[in-house]
Amino acid sequence: MAMGGTRKTLLAVGSLALLFIFSVLSRGHAVGKTTEEENADRYAIRMVLNAQQAAWNRGDVDAFLVGYWRSPDLTFSGSSGVSRGWDGVRARYKKNYPDRAAMGELDCSELEFRFLGTDAALVLGKWHLKREQGDVGGVFTLVWQRFPDGWKIIHDHTSAVERADAVQNQPADATQLLTKMNGEPSCEAVDTRTGRIVVLPNCKPGKLVARIEPAYPPLARQTKIMGSVKLHALIGKDGRVTKLEVVSGHPLLIQSAMDAVKQWQYEPTLLNRRAVVVDTVIEVIFSLNQSPN
Numbered sequence: 001m002a003m004g005g006t007r008k009t010l011l012a013v014g015s016l017a018l019l020f021i022f023s024v025l026s027r028g029h030a031v032g033k034t035t036e037e038e039n040a041d042r043y044a045i046r047m048v049l050n051a052q053q054a055a056w057n058r059g060d061v062d063a064f065l066v067g068y069w070r071s072p073d074l075t076f077s078g079s080s081g082v083s084r085g086w087d088g089v090r091a092r093y094k095k096n097y098p099d100r101a102a103m104g105e106l107d108c109s110e111l112e113f114r115f116l117g118t119d120a121a122l123v124l125g126k127w128h129l130k131r132e133q134g135d136v137g138g139v140f141t142l143v144w145q146r147f148p149d150g151w152k153i154i155h156d157h158t159s160a161v162e163r164a165d166a167v168q169n170q171p172a173d174a175t176q177l178l179t180k181m182n183g184e185p186s187c188e189a190v191d192t193r194t195g196r197i198v199v200l201p202n203c204k205p206g207k208l209v210a211r212i213e214p215a216y217p218p219l220a221r222q223t224k225i226m227g228s229v230k231l232h233a234l235i236g237k238d239g240r241v242t243k244l245e246v247v248s249g250h251p252l253l254i255q256s257a258m259d260a261v262k263q264w265q266y267e268p269t270l271l272n273r274r275a276v277v278v279d280t281v282i283e284v285i286f287s288l289n290q291s292p293n
Contacts, residue, residue, distance in 0.1 A: 053107070057103075069152040076089045089156075101132060139158070230284075241263075
């Protein structure tokens with residue numbers, strides 16, 4: 001569950017974890033679970049998560065890691081790549097959260113459970129760290145497996161999410177409105193702190209000349225997940241997307257949206273005949289009616 005650093009870029013779920021998900025999905029239809037069994041397993045997983053949260057909030061990373069599969073096959077995907085093995089995941093946490101102040105106070109919420117058979121589950125949720133140096137939060141996708149000693153996380157995919165209002169609502173004294181050639185107000189502004197062109201809320205960047213449609217993630221389609229993904233983007237002077245950060249969206253849809261938008265091409269934005277960088281928010285919509293790519 002977790003935090004995976006305070007970066008906001010979401011990386012791809014490890015292929016090993018995806019293969020596991022699809023394999024247990026194929027088994028899950030053959031062996032059903034009663035409502036009582038699902039409730040018992042849901043309770044057991046919640047108890048593991050509660051124990052992890054309590055360990056984190058007392059600054060005990062090793063106790064927090066008891067909830068993970070202690071195996072070289074454990075994987076964690078986050079902003080700085082994929083960590084492999086229990087020791088690798090532990091080193092990642094120790095590096096990103098070296099002291100109690102960096103760890104802050106953890107809270108997990110909006111948990112969603114999907115059982116993929118008798119001994120496997122997918123848990124989605126949100127995390128938030130309250131810290132003196134600044135709060136951070138985001139979303140996580142956890143793949144669980146039942147072992148003789150209980151439920152363990154075998155793959156953790158976590159992303160930090162920047163608040164939409166922090167991206168779109170610039171301070172009034174930080175921007176200077178531009179005007180178009182005909183003297184009418186423009187929806188763009190200059191951020192006086194960075195010198196970048198900022199596309200204000202409800203406005204669009206330059207003309208999109210090449211758009212790659214996102215592939216619908218098979219697991220998201222199979223579990224009937226749809227909706228929009230919002231991405232904070234920097235569009236370079238050449239019209240290419242140079243940086244993407246997650247604003248909001250379902251964890252199973254985010255990476256596909258990012259993979260597609262990274263390939264988009266815009267017409268360069270000119271200011272006084274000079275190309276400039278554009279700061280904007282892009283929305284990608286996933287609908288189950290769209291054709292699979």
